[in-house]
Amino acid sequence: MKKKLANILSEINLEIDEIDIYGYDIIPVSLAMVHRLQGILSDLRNDLQIYVFPSKEEEIYFFKNQKPELLGRLLYFHKIYRIEVQCPTGSNDVIRLYLNKELDSLTYFFNRNLDFYQYYRSHSTVHDELYFLRGKVDFRLCTDSAQFDKDPNFSTGYDYKVAKILANEMLRIYLNKKLQKLECDSYIEEKQTIATKTPIRFTGKKNALIELGYALVSSGDINHGNIEIKEFMEYLSSIFNIDLGGYYDAYIAMKERKDQTAYLKKLEECLAKRMDEK
Structure with a gap:
């Protein structure tokens, strides 16, 4: 038994x-x-x-x-x-x-x-x-x-x-x-x-947001620098409702292009123009 x-x-x-x-x-x-x-x-x-x-x-x-x-x-x-x-x-x-x-x-x-x-x-x-x-x-x-x-x-x-x-x-x-x-x-x-309720969307190119994300993390101004790029990219993806998958490949391509920080320079120009108009 x-x-x-x-x-x-x-x-x-x-x-x-x-x-x-x-x-x-x-x-x-x-x-x-x-x-x-x-x-x-x-x-x-x-x-x-x-x-x-x-x-x-x-x-x-x-x-x-x-x-x-x-x-x-x-x-x-x-x-x-x-x-x-x-x-x-x-x-x-x-x-x-x-x-x-x-x-x-x-x-x-x-x-x-x-x-x-x-x-x-x-x-x-x-x-x-x-x-x-x-x-x-x-x-x-x-x-x-x-x-x-x-x-x-x-x-x-x-x-x-x-x-x-x-x-x-x-x-x-x-x-x-x-x-x-x-x-x-x-x-x-x-x-x-x-x-769904948030009306804010990032309507620019995905690579532009990736460039901005890397810049912010590199500055050390996010969580006093205590954040990984993966975590921040996931955060940007959620708040702007955009898929930032493949961000590392985009970063490698960014490093190899002639103007590495093209989007950041564009932001600088746009802000300067706005300040001049006001």
């Missing part, structure tokens, strides 16, 4: 590694994983009706480690499915509030099961026979009413709590990355909105 479960877990983990958990098709993919894991656990349930563990240590290992690994992944994908299906349509602020509420629910479970969290995370084994052998549930310690619904041949009660801990740890990572992606998307949208 131990080797069989190890092989199953290895196969499942390989399948999970291939999943784009933040992809557009996560709803059908997560649902498919739920069905896949339900089938595996159902087969295990049937096997355990007749299987006799050779020792209590192997039974403890099964209910403390192997079954929770499978059940935890089932709970994880089922929760992802529910989160994605029930995610509200609206602004990023609405979605952010929704995701944070899901994170809060993980904290609520943690607070309700703090003692067991500490026992499990400290790798303690003192109460393993009570927690992970079938028929040992003490309702004075385990007050979760859901225990009355568990299959006594396939659960000790606490194997579910371990699975829930594993699922919640994966969900915490998932939700935090969703929030980070949301913040990133919001930042990009904000920049695009500003660029």
